[in-house]
Amino acid sequence: MMDSSTLHSIGLVMVMAVVSYLLRAFPFIVFSGKETPKFVLYLGKVLPCAIIAMLVVYCVKDISFDAVSHFLPYIIAGAVVVLLHIWKRNTLLSIVAGTLSYMALVQFVF
Amino acid sequence: MKYKKDAKKAFVATIPVLAGYLALGFGFGVLLSTEGYGAIWALFMSITMFGGSMQYAAVGFLADGISLLSAAVMTLIINARHLFYGISLVDKYRGSGIKKIYMIHALTDETYSLVCNDNAVKDVENKHFYYFLVSLLDHCYWIAGCTLGAVFGTNVNFNSEGIDFVLTALFLTIFVEQWMSSKDHTSAVIGVVCAVLCTAVFHENMLIPTMIAILVSLTVLRFVRRDKYDG
Numbered sequence: 001m002m003d004s005s006t007l008h009s010i011g012l013v014m015v016m017a018v019v020s021y022l023l024r025a026f027p028f029i030v031f032s033g034k035e036t037p038k039f040v041l042y043l044g045k046v047l048p049c050a051i052i053a054m055l056v057v058y059c060v061k062d063i064s065f066d067a068v069s070h071f072l073p074y075i076i077a078g079a080v081v082v083l084l085h086i087w088k089r090n091t092l093l094s095i096v097a098g099t100l101s102y103m104a105l106v107q108f109v110f
Numbered sequence: 111m112k113y114k115k116d117a118k119k120a121f122v123a124t125i126p127v128l129a130g131y132l133a134l135g136f137g138f139g140v141l142l143s144t145e146g147y148g149a150i151w152a153l154f155m156s157i158t159m160f161g162g163s164m165q166y167a168a169v170g171f172l173a174d175g176i177s178l179l180s181a182a183v184m185t186l187i188i189n190a191r192h193l194f195y196g197i198s199l200v201d202k203y204r205g206s207g208i209k210k211i212y213m214i215h216a217l218t219d220e221t222y223s224l225v226c227n228d229n230a231v232k233d234v235e236n237k238h239f240y241y242f243l244v245s246l247l248d249h250c251y252w253i254a255g256c257t258l259g260a261v262f263g264t265n266v267n268f269n270s271e272g273i274d275f276v277l278t279a280l281f282l283t284i285f286v287e288q289w290m291s292s293k294d295h296t297s298a299v300i301g302v303v304c305a306v307l308c309t310a311v312f313h314e315n316m317l318i319p320t321m322i323a324i325l326v327s328l329t330v331l332r333f334v335r336r337d338k339y340d341g
Contacts, residue, residue: 026193028210048198052285057302085287094279095276
């Protein structure tokens with residue numbers, strides 16, 4: 001037999017899982033008609049660029065400019081990613097090189 | 111296998127997420143185990159909830175034993191951004207049949223960024239299979255990361271400091287890729303401006319205000335330049 005706090009924890013996880021699923025499913029349910037509305041098609045085209053931009057800003061929003069060692073690794077590694085991608089246009093290469101240079105910078109340099 | 115090439119492409123595309131999810135999931139597992147919830151809980155939560163920030167927050171909720179209603183409200187607040195992800199995938203996922211039920215469940219920030227990358231699916235034979243596999247692989251990495259983290263607790267020797275940059279690098283690369291492959295940068299610029307302004311005002315709670323600001327800006331843009339987008 002499970003004790004009541006274990007049962008409550010299971011209940012919590014299930015509630016959080018169900019609400020998460022409903023949120024994810026909501027747009028698909030609302031726009032499930034035969035044809036996707038023109039406005040939604042438009043958003044499908046232009047929204048991703050804006051949202052990816054938002055996610056980039058979200059990732060870098062916690063950089064503090066108090067000390068050079070806090071923001072310089074970010075700027076250098078970020079530049080590695082951007083320049084390497086413009087040059088080679090190889091997604092995996094840009095990401096791996098950027099991450100390794102960031103790890104090296106925070107672990108050995110700063 | 112029928113779509114062997116597509117499967118290979120899906121795997122290669124998800125490698126950055128593999129690194130990011132193992133690291134992030136591991137962190138979650140370790141955190142969860144410090145509250146006395148072991149691997150079975152990490153497994154349970156990563157399969158059913160599948161969301162980074164949500165699961166991290168849930169550790170606190172479980173420890174405090176908050177009410178079911180509070181848990182539902184907190185989930186609504188933390189995961190509200192998923193409402194916006196679906197909007198831009200309604201057409202892409204149309205006709206994917208039973209796979210869609212799972213693809214909706216597995217829609218995270220990272221999976222979203224991968225399925226939005228249209229350049230990646232240029233030569234893909236079966237797009238829905240590709241999207242499904244990307245979702246499933248990402249989910250598997252996450253489950254593995256969370257469970258391993260809970261199993262090993264804090265006994266790790268590998269110095270992984272800085273590996274979280276992999277997700278920044280992933281988003282940044284996709285941003286550059288989208289920028290280079292499109293002539294019209296209006297939407298990308300709107301995204302940056304809205305996000306920076308909202309971060310200045312709302313700090314760590316910037317996601318939802320930014321989404322709303324982006325949605326309003328893009329709606330206004332469409333009416334101002336109606337001819338351009340309806341053609």
